[in-house]
Amino acid sequence: MATDNANADGFGEVSRVRGIVFEYLSLGASVFGLVALGVLLVYVSIDAFDLANASPVWLLTYFLTLVVPFLAFCLYSANDPAVTRRALGVLGGGLVAVAAVFTAIETLLVPIPRLNWQLAYLFVVGAPVTAYLTYVGSGERVGAVGFGFLGRLLGGAALGLAVGTLFLVFDSLVWFLAYTLGVVPAVALYAFGSARSVPQAQTAALPAGLLGVVAAVFLRGVVPTYPSDLLIYLWTIAIPVAAAGAFAVAERRGRTAAAVVAGVPLALAAAGGFAAAGAGLPAPTVLLVLVLTGVPTAVYVSRVVDAGEGLVGFALPVLLVGGVVAGALIVEALGVPAPDPWLDPSFLTEAPSQTPTEAGLYPAIVGSVIIIAMVAVLSFALGVGTSVFLEEYTPGSGPLGTLTRIIQVNVANLAAVPSVVYGLLGLGLFANLLGLGIGTAVTAALTLSLLILPITIISAQEAIRSVPDDLRRGSDAMGATRWQTTKNVVLPEAMPGILTGTILALGRAIGETAPLIMIGAATTVFRAPDSLFSRFSAMPMQIYVWAGFPQADFRYGVVAAGVITLLIILVGMNGTAILLRNRAERGN
Amino acid sequence: MASSHDADATGITRRKSLAAIAGAGALGLAGCTQSGDGGDGGDELSGPINIAGSSTVFPLMSAVMEDFANEHPGVDPDISSTGSGGGFSNFFCTGDTDFNNASRPIQPEEEELCAENGVEFVELIAATDALTVVVNPDADFVDSLTTEELAQIWEADPAQTWDEVRDEFPNEEINRFGAADTSGTYDYFIEAILEERGHTSDYQATEQDNTIAQGVAGDQYAIGYFGFAYYSQNPDQLKALGIDDGDGPVEPSLETASSGEYIPLSRPLFTYPSIESLGEEHIAEFARYFVEQTTNEELVAGDVGYVPATEETQEEQMSILEDAIEQAQG
Numbered sequence: 001m002a003t004d005n006a007n008a009d010g011f012g013e014v015s016r017v018r019g020i021v022f023e024y025l026s027l028g029a030s031v032f033g034l035v036a037l038g039v040l041l042v043y044v045s046i047d048a049f050d051l052a053n054a055s056p057v058w059l060l061t062y063f064l065t066l067v068v069p070f071l072a073f074c075l076y077s078a079n080d081p082a083v084t085r086r087a088l089g090v091l092g093g094g095l096v097a098v099a100a101v102f103t104a105i106e107t108l109l110v111p112i113p114r115l116n117w118q119l120a121y122l123f124v125v126g127a128p129v130t131a132y133l134t135y136v137g138s139g140e141r142v143g144a145v146g147f148g149f150l151g152r153l154l155g156g157a158a159l160g161l162a163v164g165t166l167f168l169v170f171d172s173l174v175w176f177l178a179y180t181l182g183v184v185p186a187v188a189l190y191a192f193g194s195a196r197s198v199p200q201a202q203t204a205a206l207p208a209g210l211l212g213v214v215a216a217v218f219l220r221g222v223v224p225t226y227p228s229d230l231l232i233y234l235w236t237i238a239i240p241v242a243a244a245g246a247f248a249v250a251e252r253r254g255r256t257a258a259a260v261v262a263g264v265p266l267a268l269a270a271a272g273g274f275a276a277a278g279a280g281l282p283a284p285t286v287l288l289v290l291v292l293t294g295v296p297t298a299v300y301v302s303r304v305v306d307a308g309e310g311l312v313g314f315a316l317p318v319l320l321v322g323g324v325v326a327g328a329l330i331v332e333a334l335g336v337p338a339p340d341p342w343l344d345p346s347f348l349t350e351a352p353s354q355t356p357t358e359a360g361l362y363p364a365i366v367g368s369v370i371i372i373a374m375v376a377v378l379s380f381a382l383g384v385g386t387s388v389f390l391e392e393y394t395p396g397s398g399p400l401g402t403l404t405r406i407i408q409v410n411v412a413n414l415a416a417v418p419s420v421v422y423g424l425l426g427l428g429l430f431a432n433l434l435g436l437g438i439g440t441a442v443t444a445a446l447t448l449s450l451l452i453l454p455i456t457i458i459s460a461q462e463a464i465r466s467v468p469d470d471l472r473r474g475s476d477a478m479g480a481t482r483w484q485t486t487k488n489v490v491l492p493e494a495m496p497g498i499l500t501g502t503i504l505a506l507g508r509a510i511g512e513t514a515p516l517i518m519i520g521a522a523t524t525v526f527r528a529p530d531s532l533f534s535r536f537s538a539m540p541m542q543i544y545v546w547a548g549f550p551q552a553d554f555r556y557g558v559v560a561a562g563v564i565t566l567l568i569i570l571v572g573m574n575g576t577a578i579l580l581r582n583r584a585e586r587g588n
Numbered sequence: 589m590a591s592s593h594d595a596d597a598t599g600i601t602r603r604k605s606l607a608a609i610a611g612a613g614a615l616g617l618a619g620c621t622q623s624g625d626g627g628d629g630g631d632e633l634s635g636p637i638n639i640a641g642s643s644t645v646f647p648l649m650s651a652v653m654e655d656f657a658n659e660h661p662g663v664d665p666d667i668s669s670t671g672s673g674g675g676f677s678n679f680f681c682t683g684d685t686d687f688n689n690a691s692r693p694i695q696p697e698e699e700e701l702c703a704e705n706g707v708e709f710v711e712l713i714a715a716t717d718a719l720t721v722v723v724n725p726d727a728d729f730v731d732s733l734t735t736e737e738l739a740q741i742w743e744a745d746p747a748q749t750w751d752e753v754r755d756e757f758p759n760e761e762i763n764r765f766g767a768a769d770t771s772g773t774y775d776y777f778i779e780a781i782l783e784e785r786g787h788t789s790d791y792q793a794t795e796q797d798n799t800i801a802q803g804v805a806g807d808q809y810a811i812g813y814f815g816f817a818y819y820s821q822n823p824d825q826l827k828a829l830g831i832d833d834g835d836g837p838v839e840p841s842l843e844t845a846s847s848g849e850y851i852p853l854s855r856p857l858f859t860y861p862s863i864e865s866l867g868e869e870h871i872a873e874f875a876r877y878f879v880e881q882t883t884n885e886e887l888v889a890g891d892v893g894y895v896p897a898t899e900e901t902q903e904e905q906m907s908i909l910e911d912a913i914e915q916a917q918g
Contacts, residue, residue: 225621225622225623226621226622226623227621227622228621228622351654351657352650352654354647354651354654354891354892355891438679438684439638439666439668439684520640520668520678520679522638522666522667522668523646523666523667523669524667524668525664525666525667526653526657526664526665526666527657527664530664534636535636535638535664535666537666545646547796548643548669548795548797548798548799549647549798550647550797550817550818550820550821550822550893551821552821552822555798
């Protein structure tokens with residue numbers, strides 16, 4: 001800022017004090033926030049996994065069998081002596097430093113509750129180093145293969161569970177009819193049209209599909225007998241997914257390979273589904289998990305094998321599973337007391353209870369997942385629609401331009417309205433006036449969509465506005481209509497920004513409690529909701545009421561497990577959206 | 589399909605074998621069908637039960653619901669903790685819930701609201717609670733208060749320092765933590781202690797007992813009140829005061845509350861089923877189950893921390909309930 005003390009004779013002296021102070025102030029601001037959040041997360045994880053009761057031997061065992069091999073894998077992939085030296089230096093030096101600092105604080109200042117230096121080391125040094133090495137390792141071929149493989153396994157399983165959860169509420173029979181009568185004919189017509197160059201068939205595809213869907217809704221009550229759920233999922237999801245996988249492989253490797261890559265996982269998944277049905281497990285979910293894990297993984301494996309690079313990466317899941325098994329065996333053999341985590345499988349599959357050890361979150365998880373799925377669709381459609389109209393179709397000047405600006409200012413103000421007000425709106429409008437019912441899932445989804453709509457609109461508008469006008473003009477100059485320009489130029493270009501805004505808004509929606517209280521959502525339900533009009537509870541509601549329970553086990557253990565579950569689901573959801581966004585970015 | 593090879597010899601044509609395979613497949617699939625109505629029939633109880641109301645009754649009701657839901661897989665109960673008053677005015681008297689829990693009797697204006705909307709109900713006693721006044725464990729100066737002293741602390745124009753209440757108390761400011769005005773605990777405290785003297789607004793009001801406990805535990809000169817359950821689960825965190833209603837101080841406990849010594853702060857807890865809802869068999873059955881459980885020592889006293897009903901009270905409640913069910917199902 002030379003003008004601050006301008007000197008007519010030349011450049012003069014410029015004080016750097018303000019600049020340096022500013023730099024350190026911004027550093028302080030970021031460190032404060034991150035450290036506070038970090039401490040909160042550390043304590044929540046310690047409570048949820050009962051790490052305070054983990055003996056040092058237990059921690060050391062798993063560190064050696066699980067964390068060290070993982071780090072070694074990442075270092076092997078990175079294949080960079082400098083990184084290896086740095087990582088080992090931090091791990092070793094951190095051990096001494098954390099132990100010394102921790103002991104010093106404990107003896108000189110205050111005792112630190114429910115932490116010991118081993119845990120502090122894991123959180124302060126172990127976790128960041130692991131994250132850094134994961135990042136570095138995944139950048140190279142071996143790591144990319146390993147994490148790509150692992151990600152498809154985990155992501156497919158998560159997707160299968162999520163789809164299975166949605167079908168708890170949405171009528172699978174309507175879906176079966178709609179798919180058979182609407183989707184299949186539409187896709188067939190379209191494919192026929194493009195293969196034989198019959199544009200009429202392509203044009204007819206959409207109306208035919210819509211007709212089929214409408215027919216399905218009417219036929220739902222008329223048709224008396226349906227295939228079992230397992231067959232419905234096999235026909236409507238497993239076979240199309242396998243077909244898509246085969247299609248992806250066929251272009252590269254020919255039909256035989258495609259049939260093998262898609263057919264083997266499909267057959268395994270179908271066999272698994274029928275076996276699960278025989279064993280009394282939830283067969284449709286087993287089928288969905290197997291097929292959504294198996295097909296993408298098989299396609300990925302075939303692609304990597306073709307490329308012929310980084311095949312060692314496939315060892316990563318084996319390494320992790322082996323580490324867990326070896327750790328468990330060693331702990332068992334040594335007789336080391338293992339911690340008893342609150343967040344265990346039964347917490348995710350059981351209903352809430354008055355007994356802390358039996359309490360579970362299952363109905364609330366299902367409620368939250370269903371609501372957030374509906375909110376994502378609704379707010380995306382409404383938000384993108386509104387912002388495209390405001391940005392692309394409204395005039396910039398004249399009385400209508402003024403009206404547009406007034407609307408925009410009001411939308412921005414709506415983003416600051418407290419969520420309780422949206423709750424009241426939802427209670428009055430959706431629950432009472434439209435008669436959708438107090439505390440039902442559909443009322444909640446509509447209310448939360450309205451709540452985040454302003455955020456979605458504003459971010460989508462920003463994204464659309466940032467598309468350079470040159471692109472629009474270029475498209476216009478080619479003779480494109482406004483619809484073609486919007487569809488082919490503006491939306492693809494703006495999609496990453498729109499998705500970023502939607503992700504942030506959904507993160508807010510999944511954690512909301514106040515509007516749910518206002519619309520009368522239940523605090524505790526004992527069964528997962530089975531229709532859009534059944535009462536539900538959401539994770540934040542259940543966590544809130546647990547936090548008020550008299551027993552300390554609820555307030556510390558069960559609440560912490562609930563918070564971690566909520567965070568994991570949030571991260572999973574955001575991860576999916578980020579993947580989609582990155583794909584959209586690459587598409588450009 | 590080896591059969592096509594020697595079709596003439598055996599009389600098995602390709603068409604026939606295809607038909608046979610299709611027939612077998614259809615038979616196989618027939619075992620994998622379901623009917624469109626998806627009903628699970630039978631006389632098993634099924635249907636939703638919606639309950640809202642008092643956060644004090646919440647742990648008791650939710651424990652009973654949990655057991656009932658485990659016994660009857662078709663029943664889908666849900667419960668919201670809204671406060672007694674919030675539950676009546678927002679959900680029960682508008683006909684949206686089947687039961688409303690309350691930690692004090694229904695009030696006249698709420699009865700009017702229910703009557704306007706044509707909601708009829710019966711009153712059932714769920715358990716007895718000992719409303720507990722707590723101070724910080726380090727507050728050595730006080731072990732008990734008379735009802736008059738308690739009223740001085742909480743009335744609309746309250747004492748500001750402890751020595752205004754009793755001369756030997758320290759000259760320190762009183763920090764109050766209590767129930768919010770949507771709570772039945774708040775209403776009952778006014779009725780039992782304050783009456784027309786009104787409740788102070790100079791206090792931290794909350795529906796969460798935990799917040800009261802944290803506030804009092806962190807401040808040597810704080811005072812708070814809430815249901816007995818929280819204190820019984822965390823006796824070391826806070827100090828409960830004896831209450832002197834003229835016959836010497838009585839400490840809150842399940843014994844003193846059930847024997848009637850702990851007055852005036854031992855209070856009945858209620859639940860109000862809607863008569864219309866009792867017309868549905870699964871709700872009537874749940875109400876019966878609830879009344880049966882009110883004498884269950886292990887559940888009411890052990891798990892939740894309230895005083896179970898006596899056999900006599902239970903019989904009375906059961907006959908009130910049966911009359912209501914009869915009226916509803918007529």
